[in-house]
Amino acid sequence: MDFSENFLHFIWQFQLYKTLDLFCVDGERLRILNPGISNKNAGPDFNRAKLSIGGITWIGDVEIHIKSSDWLLHGHQKDPAYDSVILHVVYQYDLPVYRKDGSVLPVLVLEKLFPEQLLDHYDQLINSINKFPCEKQIREINSVVINGFLSRMMVERLEQKSAQVFDKLARLAGDWEATFYYFMAKSFGFKVNEIPFELLVSALPLQVLRKHLNNALQVEALLFGQAGFLSGSFKDEYPRKLKKEYLFLQKKYGLKPIGPGAWKFLRMRPQNFPTLRLAQFCGLMIKSDRLFSRMLDIEHLPDLVKLLENLQVNPYWLSHYHFRKETKKVRLQLGTRSVHHLIINAICVFLFSYGKYVDQPQFISRAINLLEQMPAENNAIIGWYRASGIVVDNAFFSQALLQLNKYYCAQKKCLNCGIGIKILNK
Template structure:
């Protein structure tokens, strides 16, 4: 058998077998009134199933295996959680199975009870050598099915990331501003420098920066110093001033900088260099005391974009991409795609998370609205799906596609995917 138990779970859950004149191995007539609820925790595969076996009504658990003997292989005979199993569903019956009280568990053999095309379609998906399993079929599925499942993916993505927010919040003793500061810093890394920016936020608490918001040079000194960029000797006046300020502040607060080697410059345009990103991050800190509180009050996407796109970045960086290394003039402000990145990955996430935490559904709706208004992201993965005929109209759907690819397509979990199920049933 070149398929997994998950395929049998799929057949059982959606009743894709012949439903009339079903009989157990021992000859009892079987009527399936309710297949039960899929169990994602330890224990039998389906709970609260309702069956009629030999004319007797049963409510209990259903366990599914490729072979009956797998019951023993998996050690269920030693687990009291399986004493409530009322039906053993298998593809092949090779051994009778008994409960601890000596009673034999009824067995239903699924082999030959489901259409052959289901298994053929399943093999086509899970054995696909394409970029994702349904690359050749997804464009043929009705938009209502695809968009419905992608909407579920977007909510699932926000729920998963929200759990990370709440974990960070608990470690910061409930300080939403500090938690937001950490996630905003991470987002400023734009994937390539995500980790060093995250380390920087841990090494430079928001509480320290707040004490110096009236002194831009001190904030910039703290950011660049903790990032590890002020350890050398400098000719330019600006970095010399930063180094002097940082030496005093480092000693005052007992700070330990992260290693400068963590930052990546290779294969990047000057406007994406971490030094400019750090300058922009410093400017955002300076511009927005109690930034998260301000964001909670912003209702229009245009106002949010304006907040992030007009930062007081130090003019030194107009013609520098590193301290004492000049370049052609670059734009100091974040580009619109970078602004969108920050809104998608930090701001919308926190609106959603705080909305759930504080029971403010209007914030959840606002997060969804912003995602629907922002253009879709462009990257290799999203390009795969668009090339296959999928219409990705907004960041809401591009984020959903990323969730779909990572947790379903890449893991070949077609049987847990609404799109995959539709393809299997065609």
């Protein structure tokens, strides 16, 4: 039966092996006083372990492998970081390993020290063909355990997204408004057109757009022009005006538009066409200068929803999904689900990031509270967990499940998951 070193890490960390009458390969008695702290960085697998070997107490590191010969295979004999290893833990012993001074490194063999069914349970999880590894077993786990780990997932997700915010913030010389402009536009892409929106706002810096926020036509000209939608000729007066304004502003600022081929229209409902999303983004920019500062001042969810539901979208889009074809009446404003998407993926992330950056926990708490007040997202992945009995009451838990699925379930990292560990322990 195949398994990874991570499985042995799990066995060692939680001491799921026979702990009495342990002996090293050379016959010396072994007592585990402390298995050590799992090391996620380079170097030995567990640090600061405390062991008694042959009646002598040792404090140092523990390295874990499937076979003892893996020590040489991984080149540890050449790495001084492994000089502090006091015990080599393996599943199978096939070769002795020597320290630099010529002494043999003590070895503990785990092969017959833990219950066979534990390995069977692990194999069932990792090699399952379910929608996620513990789809059939998760009902057995107490909801307190599940919700506790999901809370950790939500924080982990916000931490990851904050790292992206801080990276962009550094690239934009600490300008929070410009950074928020970038991420808000990215969220307006609603995944399918996320990259083109990123390219657009990278090609149109906020400091240029900000000079024209008091002129709606120029804002629309800059954004649609830089998006590549104003090339060619038009029969309608509105796009002709936009093109005229854009050509002047393009020359003034030396702007280069992105290619219109980057935008995706296929297999999309017209209401989600990037042209309409861009018109709505224009409406948001026209409505509020210093948008990030304004978001910081809004404390209540209904006020945020109101801001995003009442955008100043040009009435041309009441009868168009793009510039060259008229259609039946179109809904100009964002729907409730779209508004919640923007709050979840941009505003909450920035509240959390800003609170962490300036060490003001009230913004972190506000981000969490907003997520708890919004309904859970509804997609196929969330549906899998709901069908398995997980209660998903709000966006806090739906976001946490997306994090769990992407970074744990999809990668079958059950041994790094609090839920997976609980199932294996059972």
